Amino acid sequence: MNAVDRSLRLANAALLTAVALLAYILVGDLIFAAGTEPPGIPAAIRNAVRVPSTFINARVLAANVAETVTAPTFATFPSAKAVGVFSATCSNFYYNVTGTAAAPAADVTDGSAAGRAPVALKLAQGGTVSIVADATCIVTTEWYVEREP
Numbered sequence: 001m002n003a004v005d006r007s008l009r010l011a012n013a014a015l016l017t018a019v020a021l022l023a024y025i026l027v028g029d030l031i032f033a034a035g036t037e038p039p040g041i042p043a044a045i046r047n048a049v050r051v052p053s054t055f056i057n058a059r060v061l062a063a064n065v066a067e068t069v070t071a072p073t074f075a076t077f078p079s080a081k082a083v084g085v086f087s088a089t090c091s092n093f094y095y096n097v098t099g100t101a102a103a104p105a106a107d108v109t110d111g112s113a114a115g116r117a118p119v120a121l122k123l124a125q126g127g128t129v130s131i132v133a134d135a136t137c138i139v140t141t142e143w144y145v146e147r148e149p
Helices: 003-028
Strands: 031-033 056-061 067-070 081-088 093-096 120-124 128-133 137-146
Touching (some): 056 067
Antiparallel strands (some): 031 137, 056 137, 067 128, 081 120, 081 137
16 A cells, blocks of 8 residues: 555545544534424534523522422433523522532531532433522523433
């Protein structure tokens, strides 16, 4: 095999790899709005812009009273994860997926502290998350189905 043939084979291999990667990005990593079956959004665009959800819940939190948010279940995609995108009227709300959320009042160094103001959480369908705020607050959760390859 001469140098020209070797170069052509390397160029063809690189082209096939690029095409396979592009196909994965455009087709393999799609997210769908909950409750519908719209066209998928490529990952590069999805990370910057999301489609409106058709499944949105709201919790009106009283100060320091924890409430539970439950991820919906989707019959169309029973094995998919539920992705909740959070928005709140307060800047300080906390969450916990392993227990009841509480706003920290002192140092917590054993790993059990509540997280602060998540942008989004991926849960099993029907999974729960406890949320609490230190002041009266409204927290909305827009739910999406994420189909994993």
